[in-house]
Amino acid sequence: MSKINLLGFTLERLKSEFLRNGFTILDAKRVFPWIHTKLARSFDVMSDVPLRVRENLKEKFSLDRPECLVLQKSVDGTQKALLKLEDGNYVETVLIPEETRATVCVSSQIGCAIGCKFCHTGTQRFVRNLSSSEIISQIFFWKDVFGKPITNVVFMGMGEPLLNFENLSDVLKLLLDEKAHNFSRTKITISTSGIVGDALIELAKFRVKLAISLHASNDEKRSCIMPINKKYDIKTLFKAAREYLRNSGTDRVTFEYLLLKGVNDEDSDATELSKLLRSIPCKVNLIVYNDWPGSPFVGSGRNRADEFSRILLSKGVRAIIRKSRGDDILAACGQLKTQASAVRADKEAGIKK
Numbered sequence: 539m540s541k542i543n544l545l546g547f548t549l550e551r552l553k554s555e556f557l558r559n560g561f562t563i564l565d566a567k568r569v570f571p572w573i574h575t576k577l578a579r580s581f582d583v584m585s586d587v588p589l590r591v592r593e594n595l596k597e598k599f600s601l602d603r604p605e606c607l608v609l610q611k612s613v614d615g616t617q618k619a620l621l622k623l624e625d626g627n628y629v630e631t632v633l634i635p636e637e638t639r640a641t642v643c644v645s646s647q648i649g650c651a652i653g654c655k656f657c658h659t660g661t662q663r664f665v666r667n668l669s670s671s672e673i674i675s676q677i678f679f680w681k682d683v684f685g686k687p688i689t690n691v692v693f694m695g696m697g698e699p700l701l702n703f704e705n706l707s708d709v710l711k712l713l714l715d716e717k718a719h720n721f722s723r724t725k726i727t728i729s730t731s732g733i734v735g736d737a738l739i740e741l742a743k744f745r746v747k748l749a750i751s752l753h754a755s756n757d758e759k760r761s762c763i764m765p766i767n768k769k770y771d772i773k774t775l776f777k778a779a780r781e782y783l784r785n786s787g788t789d790r791v792t793f794e795y796l797l798l799k800g801v802n803d804e805d806s807d808a809t810e811l812s813k814l815l816r817s818i819p820c821k822v823n824l825i826v827y828n829d830w831p832g833s834p835f836v837g838s839g840r841n842r843a844d845e846f847s848r849i850l851l852s853k854g855v856r857a858i859i860r861k862s863r864g865d866d867i868l869a870a871c872g873q874l875k876t877q878a879s880a881v882r883a884d885k886e887a888g889i890k891k
């Protein structure tokens with residue numbers, strides 16, 4: 539019988555799991571800080587937990603991190619890891635070290651069902667949600683490998699986090715818990731393709747930052763590149779985003795806008811976008827598109843991005859051109875995809891598929 543991985547268990551969940559398995563609440567209270575603040579990799583080191591209890595814990599539970607099959611480093615310092623999960627599936631996660639901070643980009647699903655046309659992950663079929671342990675294990679992995687503090691976490695990797703809300707919610711509890719990972723809510727960003735409903739309402743209770751992939755200034759264009767817009771159009775999305783701001787007390791939403799040559803990067807798109815954004819406190823991250831093998835789109839180029847941003851700024855919209863990180867190792871926004879790299883890695887390791 540496979541062991542239960544405890545990395546993603548909140549203290550409340552740990553207590554009930556322990557009680558169900560014949561351990562005590564005191565055992566859970568002792569084990570919890572070892573997992574999250576001392577980053578223990580085995581029960582053996584938990585010196586305040588009685589030896590007999592530690593032995594029994596080993597029988598039923600694990601603190602295993604996922605196996606890293608490939609670790610790539612970009613020329614700009616960005617690192618991407620291909621992790622193998624216990625059931626043989628793969629997931630990618632990215633570390634972006636900068637002078638004053640280090641950001642981990644976390645995946646929440648294997649594959650993605652949303653199918654944004656510009657996204658590499660979107661071309662990989664949806665397999666399943668990641669468990670809370672599998673999500674947070676990506677942060678444990680980088681804490682182990684990087685050896686310096688991780689300051690920011692963004693849920694912008696593979697998958698749509700709001701479609702895996704129960705597990706996302708446990709991870710957020712652990713990240714924000716001052717007795718666990720103790721992140722400030724201002725250092726955590728959840729990125730959504732624009733899912734509206736209960737998950738977004740519940741997310742507001744965590745008061746974390748919200749980023750929305752907008753990528754177009756009207757429904758016609760957005761529906762062409764993001765099919766989710768046919769379900770939740772821009773008007774519905776903006777209404778929900780305004781509610782999020784009110785309920786979470788956060789001061790603005792970040793809109794992500796990929797600049798796709800000839801699709802959404804004309805002067806008229808910038809003007810229309812500026813009108814749309816008047817109704818909501820926000821900032822815009824303009825992203826020069828990173829293409830990938832077989833991508834149907836081409837990036838707009840730096841000059842077009844500069845001009846687009848100038849138009850937005852002239853109309854009073856706060857816009858920045860986000861520096862693209864790790865595009866040489868396909869670690870940049872929208873480039874994560876495990877299938878090809880996993881097959882390659884397995885072949886190199888001599889594993890038959």
Ligand code: SF4
Nearest residue numbers: 650652654657660697
């Ligand atoms: S951009 Fe995000 S939501 Fe859209 S297909 Fe890619 S992973 Fe899924």
